[in-house]
Amino acid sequence: MTLLRAWLTGIPAYLWSGWGAIASLFLLLAAWEGASAVHGALILPDPGTVFATLAGLVDSGAAWPELAVTARRAATGLALAIAAGSTLGMLAGISMTASMMSRPLVTVLLGTPPIAWLVLAMLWFGASDGTPVFTVFIACFPVIFVGALQGTRTLDGHLREVATVYRLPLRMKLFDLYLPHVVSYLFPAWITALGTSWKVVVMAELLSSADGVGAALAVSRSHLDTAATLAWIAAVVLTLLTVEYLLLEPVKRELEGWRRQETEGGAA
Amino acid sequence: MTRALAIHGLGHAYALRTVLEDIDLELPAGRTVALVGPSGCGKTTLLHLCAGLLTVQKGTLENGFLRPAVMFQQPRLLPWKTTRDNIALGLKALGVPAGERLARAGAVGRSVGLDELALGQFPHALSGGMQSRAALARALALAPDLLLMDEPFSALDIGLKSQLHRLLLEHQAAHGLAVLMITHDLMEAVRLADTLLVMAAEPGRIVHRVELATPARRRGDAEVYQTTARLLQHPAVCASFGLEPPAPAENGTGGCTVLPLHGDSDAGCAAPALRKKGFSC
Numbered sequence: 001m002t003l004l005r006a007w008l009t010g011i012p013a014y015l016w017s018g019w020g021a022i023a024s025l026f027l028l029l030a031a032w033e034g035a036s037a038v039h040g041a042l043i044l045p046d047p048g049t050v051f052a053t054l055a056g057l058v059d060s061g062a063a064w065p066e067l068a069v070t071a072r073r074a075a076t077g078l079a080l081a082i083a084a085g086s087t088l089g090m091l092a093g094i095s096m097t098a099s100m101m102s103r104p105l106v107t108v109l110l111g112t113p114p115i116a117w118l119v120l121a122m123l124w125f126g127a128s129d130g131t132p133v134f135t136v137f138i139a140c141f142p143v144i145f146v147g148a149l150q151g152t153r154t155l156d157g158h159l160r161e162v163a164t165v166y167r168l169p170l171r172m173k174l175f176d177l178y179l180p181h182v183v184s185y186l187f188p189a190w191i192t193a194l195g196t197s198w199k200v201v202v203m204a205e206l207l208s209s210a211d212g213v214g215a216a217l218a219v220s221r222s223h224l225d226t227a228a229t230l231a232w233i234a235a236v237v238l239t240l241l242t243v244e245y246l247l248l249e250p251v252k253r254e255l256e257g258w259r260r261q262e263t264e265g266g267a268a
Numbered sequence: 269m270t271r272a273l274a275i276h277g278l279g280h281a282y283a284l285r286t287v288l289e290d291i292d293l294e295l296p297a298g299r300t301v302a303l304v305g306p307s308g309c310g311k312t313t314l315l316h317l318c319a320g321l322l323t324v325q326k327g328t329l330e331n332g333f334l335r336p337a338v339m340f341q342q343p344r345l346l347p348w349k350t351t352r353d354n355i356a357l358g359l360k361a362l363g364v365p366a367g368e369r370l371a372r373a374g375a376v377g378r379s380v381g382l383d384e385l386a387l388g389q390f391p392h393a394l395s396g397g398m399q400s401r402a403a404l405a406r407a408l409a410l411a412p413d414l415l416l417m418d419e420p421f422s423a424l425d426i427g428l429k430s431q432l433h434r435l436l437l438e439h440q441a442a443h444g445l446a447v448l449m450i451t452h453d454l455m456e457a458v459r460l461a462d463t464l465l466v467m468a469a470e471p472g473r474i475v476h477r478v479e480l481a482t483p484a485r486r487r488g489d490a491e492v493y494q495t496t497a498r499l500l501q502h503p504a505v506c507a508s509f510g511l512e513p514p515a516p517a518e519n520g521t522g523g524c525t526v527l528p529l530h531g532d533s534d535a536g537c538a539a540p541a542l543r544k545k546g547f548s549c
Contacts, residue, residue: 158340158344159344161344162340162344162346162357165338166358166361167361167362168357176349176357180346180349
């Protein structure tokens with residue numbers, strides 16, 4: 001509840017602090033406009049046209065169902081990866097043997113391109129939801145696993161001794177000792193995974209599904225409709241930015257309040 | 269089992285390196301035993317054995333105390349908890365309800381000189397001295413009957429050190445807790461302890477034992493200085509710290525390996541001390 005209130009009250013100040021980011025985004029738009037003027041509308045439609053197309057897609061009601069389908073698949077795969085990756089990563093971090101054994105496996109997973117998994121998933125799951133969900137899961141899992149593993153392994157041994165001598169029960173060790181420390185490793189991993197999931201799901205849909213943003217992209221490509229293609233891309237990017245900066249960043253700032261005070265204290 | 273810590277024939281080794289050998293020690297309730305010795309003589313290992321952080325390999329260690337608490341060399345506060353929550357850590361582990369444990373933590377915090385502002389801050393915002401107070405408060409909040417301390421005040425200046433010494437002695441007088449403290453500061457040991465055990469290194473063993481007759485609370489500065497000076501002339505203490513043994517009394521002043529307590533560092537000292545560390549006051 002306090003988290004929710006802090007999140008809501010934090011938004012105005014947070015948005016105000018975003019002027020620099022907005023300025024750089026406008027620079028990007030200007031460059032886009034320039035490139036469009038040089039190459040012509042077929043190669044690169046100007047931002048105005050693209051956003052008008054996007055607005056048309058939203059108004060006609062075509063955008064939301066596709067985005068919802070895509071979001072559902074990405075969220076399912078991501079949720080599975082977060083649950084499995086965080087739990088297994090922390091468990092592996094507690095045991096020296098488990099962390100040494102899991103490292104090469106995770107490196108293999110990280111090194112395998114998502115497109116390879118996608119082909120396998122298409123063979124295993126066909127055109128069902130299983131294909132994008134599995135691909136998202138397998139692309140996000142190692143990132144989160146490594147975050148949880150490193151977080152657990154880097155906990156100060158001195159603090160673990162404090163937990164032992166003050167006889168902290170298992171539940172307190174988890175919530176008062178491990179989680180607050182691990183979260184600072186886990187949260188960035190989750191955000192990275194969120195970006196990965198959103199990118200991978202569109203790719204998986206493009207090749208394997210009949211609905212979702214990826215499928216819509218495939219259709220607009222086959223119509224040589226560059227404006228619609230860019231409109232869908234804009235929709236994907238804007239959704240990701242909204243989720244990341246409006247939802248996750250404020251939560252992260254709140255969770256890491258003690259760290260912020262540390263830097264301020266250091267500067268004072 | 270009686271309220272006492274009894275150690276007989278205790279030994280410990282890390283792989284092939286023996287760090288402790290044949291340690292005998294008795295700590296009854298309400299008494300203070302100080303272990304003094306040079307760095308690396310196994311003091312911390314001994315304390316970790318008493319705290320249950322290491323498994324006893326050889327000999328016996330019987331801890332009859334019910335509520336032991338440990339104060340480490342560094343404050344070791346959890347950085348993501350406020351000072352008040354840090355002090356309440358042990359109480360939370362005991363299952364004391366939130367309201368009561370925070371009230372008790374606040375009371376103990378104030379008794380060691382932490383104000384409301386400091387109690388609400390995260391450890392990083394506190395000075396080193398404040399952090400040490402918080403660490404002491406965290407140990408005392410448990411109302412322990414045994415307090416194990418590992419050079420807890422070694423990083424503090426003289427003023428803070430003596431303040432915390434007073435706090436500890438007051439608490440001990442009020443609650444009668446037993447203290448096993450480790451220090452390489454001989455003067456700190458003389459100020460606080462009832463029994464002083466001098467350790468030597470390689471392997472760590474007890475080489476000398478001193479009983480101090482005056483209760484710690486009634487020991488004046490002069491007595492502390494004199495006792496420390498006398499101890500520093502003792503052959504076992506000199507050998508333990510790697511100091512030159514006292515020269516025969518030719519000029520009537522006795523041993524000259526004692527570092528002067530005030531200024532004038534070379535005066536009257538025929539052989540410079542090999543190790544000065546630990547003799548600061």
